[in-house]
Amino acid sequence: MQNFMYHIPTKVLFGRGEIRKLGGEIKAYGSKALLVYGGGSIKKIGLYDTIVNILNENEIPFMELGGVDPNPRITSVEEGVKICREKDIDVILPVGGGSVIDCGKLIAAGTRSGSDDIWGIVTGKVPIREVLPVITVLTLAAAGSEMDTSAIISNMETHEKTGPSNPGMRPKAAIMDPEYTFTVSKRQTAAGTADMISHVLEVYFNNNRGAYLQSRFAEAVLKTCVEYGHRAYNTPNDYEARANLMWAGSWAINGLLSKGAPVSWSCHAMEHELSAYYDIVHGEGLAILVPHWLRHMLKEENVWKYVEYGVNVWGIDPSLPEMEIANKAIEATADYFKAMNLPSALREVGIDESKFDIMAERAGKGLEKAFVAMDAGDVKEIYRKSL
């Protein structure tokens, strides 16, 4: 096990009706809020009204930034920063899924950055110093942004999708009420589950056999996704399924699973290029790539990890030959995605090979420390097989 620092101070208020505690949490950190949200689903489910009432009852003045897109745009961040600076906002309140929360985090990092180059904060050119406190209300089990330090933002002009990680951007508190996800569409439920599974697999597939506890924790999250992904997909109002998926989504990427072992985000790096050029649904891109990525890496010398995965997550008979277990595990993963009608080929989401070179070149950087060291050639090969 490698040395590590573990520090996840986010306070989680989990379960039905926990929103009632929102006022107290905001007031613990600030006095004037920016309410950030997406396309209006929070209005449909009544959550917007609930929150506005809470803010009013607690006499917390607030401004609004609505309309944040999936694969959130830098333009939304810039708009938010402008509002926060003009109105002296001191706490950011993103209400939504990962896109909204990521946008909120960057606004939090940008407001007091002393720079007008907000895209520079996203790329790391402008250092992150003071970050406004972020309090989130989660409405989608997927990205895990509610408990982690990262924010991913898209620049549609330059086809870049990237973002920084900073401890200051980790939300101070997260309100997680599984009922808010009852109305998440089948398509987004499936994509969110694929995102979570990919988060775990990308850190679980590492070469450190000694980080044993972390691998078992990873399997716990994977088993939970497998157990409840289909159930939430088929019965959207199943509280138990939504609750387990929501909590699993946070632990998939809050950092626990990656402590003590080398980490390299490979599928996410490959998918971010797809989204940056084609603006596809992130989890759908991952569902396409993950099985091909697993197949591409499989070798005699690393089959042990696939065996762990197959036996411990998918319950495959451990007495079978190792390569057979590995291939069965990969097929089980692919079948699991297909059963939720997730796409299994790039063509299905409108992607051809015309941009493979540039996307592979960009994604291939930094993958030399992956479970199997990869470069642009490997990425292109995975894209090709995913066509």
Add this chain to the structure above:
Amino acid sequence: MQNFMYHIPTKVLFGRGEIRKLGGEIKAYGSKALLVYGGGSIKKIGLYDTIVNILNENEIPFMELGGVDPNPRITSVEEGVKICREKDIDVILPVGGGSVIDCGKLIAAGTRSGSDDIWGIVTGKVPIREVLPVITVLTLAAAGSEMDTSAIISNMETHEKTGPSNPGMRPKAAIMDPEYTFTVSKRQTAAGTADMISHVLEVYFNNNRGAYLQSRFAEAVLKTCVEYGHRAYNTPNDYEARANLMWAGSWAINGLLSKGAPVSWSCHAMEHELSAYYDIVHGEGLAILVPHWLRHMLKEENVWKYVEYGVNVWGIDPSLPEMEIANKAIEATADYFKAMNLPSALREVGIDESKFDIMAERAGKGLEKAFVAMDAGDVKEIYRKSL
């Protein structure tokens, strides 16, 4: 899944040589430390000198309280509070295992309590208000006190072993270097592993099937104890084994596993009476009680939980009859303890039935919410079978 609040802000610095960061952690919270330790093992392994050097190099004045006993005494806490008050100590630095850390936590809670009734803080009579920050250096994988909110203290005059839980007592930072546990004796390694297993089993055996992720997390910790307990017992200098046990010990009881399901500490309640009257090794008392507790609770209607335990932790063939899986799982647990030469009967640790009535009466309080509701009669029955 029940509603819950999750908030574990302890910063963990894990791995070889992380002690070098101690000075910075202390200075983040205070300017004058109380170094608390036990019987001197930290002097034997050189850790005492290392810490004194760090404190001196960082110009952090400090006082010392050594000689804290296993099953720490209220008298040690009182002594520590006296020193802290007289010398204006503002940060507590326990270096040791759970006993030392628990003693340090109570000193932290007592110093600014405004009361001289320190035992009143332990029993809850005197409320906990301001708690001094606690920074710990862990030298034993067992109690999990390094990341939790509790402290258990013994009063040998009144034969009471009890303690409060308060978020303020959760250590701000914990330095966890597995090498410090290389010299832990076989006996203490075994007892520590039994303590960890008991922590997990007591929350894992609950009636909420819907807290699925938590049950899988619990199995991850249990599998880690099973994998590495014997290994650390047999090869004390095995870093991987010591590291996994140390990290598992923190997660066994830091709170994650018990979120979302009803919790009732039953074996610990029963064992605390044994320690309070006979001053036995805590983990040895648990190793005796746990198998009998599991046998006592087993019924047709709750066998499903034993099946989960047997199949997922012990790898027992799921096609066997359920009751057979359950009994095999209990025997596997008992055998696991025996293989580390842990006692399996109360007589082995000098306990007869003379105090069963008073101990059962005390331990039986509050067990009506256990996996199987229990009272003093049940506890006495378990004590009897454990003779």
